[in-house]
Amino acid sequence: MRFAKLALAGLAALAVSAVAVPVLAQEHGAPAGETGHAAGAGGHELMAPAHGWHHEEFFGTFDQNQLQRGFKVFTEVCSSCHGMKLLSFRNLGEQGGPFYEARYPNPNDNPAVKEIAAKYVNQIPSIDPDSGDPVKMPAKTSDRILGPYASDIAARVVNGGALPPDLSVIAKARHGGAAYVYSLLNGYHTPPAGLTVAAGQHYNAYFGGDTAASWSGDPRHKPPGGFLAMASPLATANVTFDDGTPTNLPQMAEDVATFLAWASDPKAVARKQMGAAVIPFLILLSILVFLSYKAIWRNVEH
């Protein structure tokens, strides 16, 4: 009987671990050698800033200054090729967002958000009411954060055939999340001797793909990573941070990666906070129900 119980318990544990394995896999980046769209990491331990990723901790939150810096990097650098069309400008001013202010519970009233929308580089396609011609209009807070291109085809023409993906959910759409974006932006290493890089392509030690076909050395020691059409976007960038944080590549990469992690899941902090109330409540409830169970079964042998 003991054995049967143990075995069944073992089975349940296995079932639970089958469920838990992907949790760990996700936390620690892609399995080695995996390629494809969501893969990334190129079979290589991801990079993280020395202090880790605070927002990924159990009770971790975002630093609002960092989100503002990240948004600044996004607008000044990334927005010339990428959009974030699942976000509206007003989302930036919602609770937990980079420009949230308690004074403006309705983010459409938030002057910082209004100004960002009105000055945004990628304007909103519209129709001129007088002439009927297509025109571009400054954005309102309710408008989407669009990219610069009129169509995917136009985007590919300018980017050597590659499509800059929309960045709204990029951290959810790649194994490793913020760590992947951070590693990618930091990962433009000089290609090792023996690796041929095609014109218009750039070697990145963290990009998903395979370097085997371009590698002339021992195939067992091919370099990690792959090639992509985006040149290092931060190599020449020089974003001045309003809070005085010194500008350097790792700092800009960390800030924009954190901002993109926020944008992928803007309700993450609210979610974890609610969990911190719900789970203790359920534990308390389970104790009460257990005591009732004990009381009701007190006189029954079972």
Next chain:
Amino acid sequence: MSGPSTYEPKSGFTKWMDERLPIIRFGADLMDFPTPKNLNYWWTFGGILAACLAIQIVTGIVLAMHYVANTQMAFASVERIMRDIDFGWLIRNIHANGASMFFLAVYIHMFRGMYYGSYKNPREVIWILGVVIYFLMMATAFMGYVLPWGQMSFHGSAVITNLIGAIPLIGEPIKTYLMGGPAIGDPTLNRFFSLHYLLPFVIAGIVVLHIWALHVPGNNNPTGVSVKDVKKDTVPFHPYYTVKDGFAIVIFLILFALFVFYFPNALGHADNSVEANPLQTPAHIVPEWYLLPFYAILRAVTFDIGPIPAKLLGVIAMFGAIVVLFILPWLDTSKVRSMRYRPVARSLFVVFAFASVGLGFCGANDPDKFVFNFGPDKVALVYTDTNRQPQREVSDDYAALRARQSALPPTAGAAIEVQSEGFKWLWLSQILGAYYFLYFLVFLPLLGVIEKPKPRPASIADSVRKKHGSATPAAAAH
């Protein structure tokens, strides 16, 4: 065991109602249902499953208020639920993780039934209805997973509809009806949404039949010994099992909440956060974890048998893995229900359970990758020799091969590649898949004849008395 009703209407209203629609009597009898007193926690999963179904239906109805079943808008509409709908993130996380929780519970529930012989006479119909529910759950979950229109949604549904297309004669027309046209697109998404809304209510209907069928013979129990004396062997369902099931449900909800609030994407796949793109196939198409064992069986068949091609055989094996569950009551020839008293069957069952979980791991991995490697990687020089024959030279020494390569003429087309050897996931899935079928089709039928069961307790009351070592049964509180 449903026996005569013990309900007595007391007030004027309940008497009036009882003569017209005896629904209060119906509820009272349900609550009073005599239930074996020795049920363990494996029996709480029925209640947990009912909770799961209710949770899926309630959250699903709310999602359907905001979801847009259109290939251009579906992905963005789900993201809008996550971002702009009040508590939409909560509802969606509960629904998406709820499907996994539902399957976790149904698997435990089914293994429970297999271990304690709950499918045997007189409970065959309960079991068959359960397998029908399980099958409909898989269909519902498969179609639900297509709705958010991510890369895995699209390419996963392409794999499954292609499988159906592999069935001779009827396959192609069924596939076309399922997709609503020659390819997966708006018609597919719309009918999947419609069916995904419908099927849970069909499941709920079959759950009613499942419980009705249960209330004819009553519950099985860990000894497998039938109830002999309702007074000594059973307790009323309420409050005894409402409180025990209630406790188990709360514990289950804690695990559920952990996923919803802290690991909401852990059971999903990052590729499904990339909007579906028919032109770009992800490198690894994998179904949700709860379908992986069947996916492993499908891919384990890599050989033709006679005129039947491997692909069709794989489809047959995959559906066969579910079909054997329907006939399980007749495959198991033993009269003894509980494996507690069947030492050989019990060991083979434990192996079966591990094989099933193992098949899940096989389904998640590339069949041509290795479970483990036989030694470090080598390098191989591949080229065409002067007789136009392909050659392959394997070595540890890259420099030596490199020298050989430069000595060869350019017409040899020599290249050096990695040569690794190891134990393939494919082989593991073939071994485990073979065990899966052997267990049902050979071991269970044979064991009923050759196995000598251990002595069983005379009654349920007897079994609990022995456990507690008391001479007389303690009075039941009711």
